[in-house]
Amino acid sequence: MLYLKKYFTEGLIQFTILLSLIGVRVDVDTYLSNQLPPLREIILGPSSAYTQTQFHNLRNTLDGYGIHPKSVDLDHFFTTRRLLNQVRQLDRLSVPSTELNTWLVHRDSETVVSASSQSSPSITLDNGAGLEDVNNPDATPAMRGGSGAPESTYNLNAAESTLGAVASEGNQEQGNREGNDDLTKEDIDLIDILWRQDIDLGAGREVFNYSNRQKEAEEEKPSPQENKDRTEQQESWRNGVNSQGAQPVDGETGESIPEQLPGLGSQTSLSLQECLRLLEATFPFGEETEFPAQVVTPEISVSNEEVPSTSQGLPLASQLPQAEPQLDLEQQWQDIMAIMELQAMEVNNTTAHTNSSNDSGTSGTPESNNAGNFGLSSRSTPINQDVSLHQASLPSCSQDFPQIFNPQLDSVSLTPRTTMLRLSSSNNTNINSTFGATNLTGIFLPPHLNTSSNNITSTPILPDPFSTLLEESMLDEISLLDLAMEEGFSQAQASQLEDELDSDSGLSLDSSHSPASPSSSETSCSSAASSSSTSATFSEEGAVGYSTDSEVATVETEEGAVGGYQPGYSKLCRMSYQDPSQFHSLPQLDSISHNHTYNLPLSSAFVEHPELPIPAGKKSVRDKQSSKLQPPQDLLDKHSSRDERRARAMKIPFSNEKIINLPVEEFNELLAKHHLSEAQLALIRDIRRRGKNKMAAQNCRKRKLDTILNLEQGVQDLRRDKARLLKEKMEFIRSIRQMKQKMQSLYQEVFNQLRDEEGRPYCPSEYSLQYSADGSVLIMPRGMTSAEQNRKPEKKQKDKKK
DNA sequence: CATTCGTGTCATGAG
DNA sequence: AGCTCATGACACGAA
Structure with a gap:
């Protein structure tokens, strides 16, 4: 006995x-x-x-x-x-309060406003931010100048209050950087640890992603030459080693690597091959456009720039079907996540194009809103809250935008992308999904995008097309998979999704299996x-x-x-x-x-x-x-x-x-x-x-x-499976990151080898490589509008299929 | 002495 | 209708 x-x-x-x-x-x-x-x-x-x-x-x-x-x-x-x-x-819902607290701490150090604590304040802060943004549409330019930085930071902070440190690195402000500079290696390590804990807990880490993006953006600001250095730096950051103190700002929030990892979310299953395949597939524009379309729908409505972030976040949460008691927590978390994503998008986003679209299209159709707000989710999806940010980005946006998007993409692909992001964010039910989206964006976001927002950077935006395309495709898959996974799709459905995506990822399968494992034991x-x-x-x-x-x-x-x-x-x-x-x-x-x-x-x-x-x-x-x-x-x-x-x-x-x-x-x-x-x-x-x-x-x-x-x-057994899946997820994220880097380097290499009629190299700030649906690669002036691009692209063929 | 645990028993509902 | 089983609830004794 x-x-x-x-x-x-x-x-x-x-x-x-x-x-x-x-x-x-x-x-x-x-x-x-x-x-x-x-x-x-x-x-x-x-x-x-x-x-x-x-x-x-x-x-x-x-x-x-x-x-x-x-x-x-x-x-x-x-x-x-x-x-x-x-x-x-x-997995989805549980968001350790501890995590939030930690984030807050970081934020506090970084920003003034952040003092308020996590979840609850987020709404108020967001509102405030949104208001300010609306009121100060012009603020962003000033911020760029440097004096405006504090405001921008404030806005970001307010908007991101829940987000915490991540937001701190708003695209525009150097002030944020300064705040970030305070971060030490230990801080980064701590963040990473926390992040891991979060992962264990099932929480997402969009925050990190955000920071990463910012980081990248900031890095890109400098000349192309610097970009290489930055990339290296980023690498170091990702590795958890902040080699250079100059960039710590972004780095701290952005310990890019760990943060990005969560982005994949449930899709751990994605294999390298799959990623490659996706990359290839993404190049043709037509495919991309279609893809997002599926996802779109309901969430779009949420994205009104002028609407206070909170309002957005809440609706998103409310939309979620879950009606269980945990909802309170879940909703809060979801709200936070949504807000974070939105903010992140905003931060990244600074394109004038988006701003203009937003302003005009707030009341427009969902698609228009999406296009305007999210324009390029990957690059910069400014949205709701920070109007000022958007405007600030405007000047640069005009330049960057064309670069990033091919004429074709502009109209069509943009919306889908945005929608995709939306979904991820809006579908807060899945923390993973949101993370995945954000993470991906962070991963693939071309640094120049951020820079564009901040400065009229002359930095080469070369990688943009790749990154955006990749990002979109990845996001789509991820979001779909996540949805399937977390929304409780049947195995058959999940497998179907997988088949559709041609993803190797066993994640959905694994997840489905996970139950099996216990069953086996049982x-x-x-x-x-x-x-x-x-x-x-x-x-x-x-x-x-x-x-x-x-x-x-x-x-x-x-x-x-x-x-x-x-x-x-x-x-x-x-x-x-x-x-x-x-x-x-x-x-x-x-x-x-x-x-x-x-x-x-x-x-x-x-x-x-x-x-x-x-x-x-x-x-x-x-x-x-x-x-x-x-x-x-x-x-x-x-x-x-x-x-x-x-x-x-x-x-x-x-x-x-x-x-x-x-x-x-x-x-x-x-x-x-x-x-x-x-x-x-x-x-x-x-x-x-x-x-x-x-x-x-x-x-x-x-x-x-x-x-x-x-x-x-x-x-x-379930716990064991979960740990294994997380491990796989991390590995996949890592591989994706590597692929992204490869793509960027490849892009650079190709671009650098291009010569005009006079044998001179193209200026990366003036030209970018665009990929047409037939797989050919075109070099086009960045300032070109989409329509113009169609008419008179400077063609240089390169079979650039990877 | 109170609590916990294991066990037996009863009552009840279902097949 | 009777039998059997499963189970919650209760009681009892031992630790």
């Missing part, structure tokens, strides 16, 4: 710990009340999980005692599903249970666990279906419960603790009928043993159960064991053979009823324990 107790206690403790780890917030009350039915059942007692199934009688109908219908297997199926869902929800457990329940085992082991060996033999011969379940029970109990039963089976122990004598044949007390071949001989042996130790009668009385004593008192001619375990027919025959009084018959029936109920209770308790243990195991 002690062993069992210990085992269970430890197990429960471990279970609790696991839960706490998985679900960042282990609020027992919450879970009990709403979230985790299994837990509730475990803690408060069985409910639906143990609900009787209709199958329990199958045992009788089927051959003997097959798997008990109610055995853990069935329960497992449902409990596992529930558990899995719970875990998933935890199956093992259940299998054991089921095996135990088999009639064979029963017969062999004897009726109840308490029966002695001698009894067993008898039982085998005579006992039928009645006792069938018991053996299984004992076997099942192997883990904890079973052991005790086994102990009980030992006669010595029997005497010690409880009387489980129901099934025991009352050897001495009862006069075994000669008819009943069974226990007599063996029982006699046992009696002899017991008699040696103690006076037989007293001992028997002492150890016999109440029913046994009553039976003895009533002179019942056969053993309680038979009374209890004999099949109905045999039992009736037995009764018929003996001339029994009414009192005797009543007693016998009571004995039988109680005995059966006793066994049933034991089985019931055993099942309960098994269920708990299996759940525990399931949680462990």
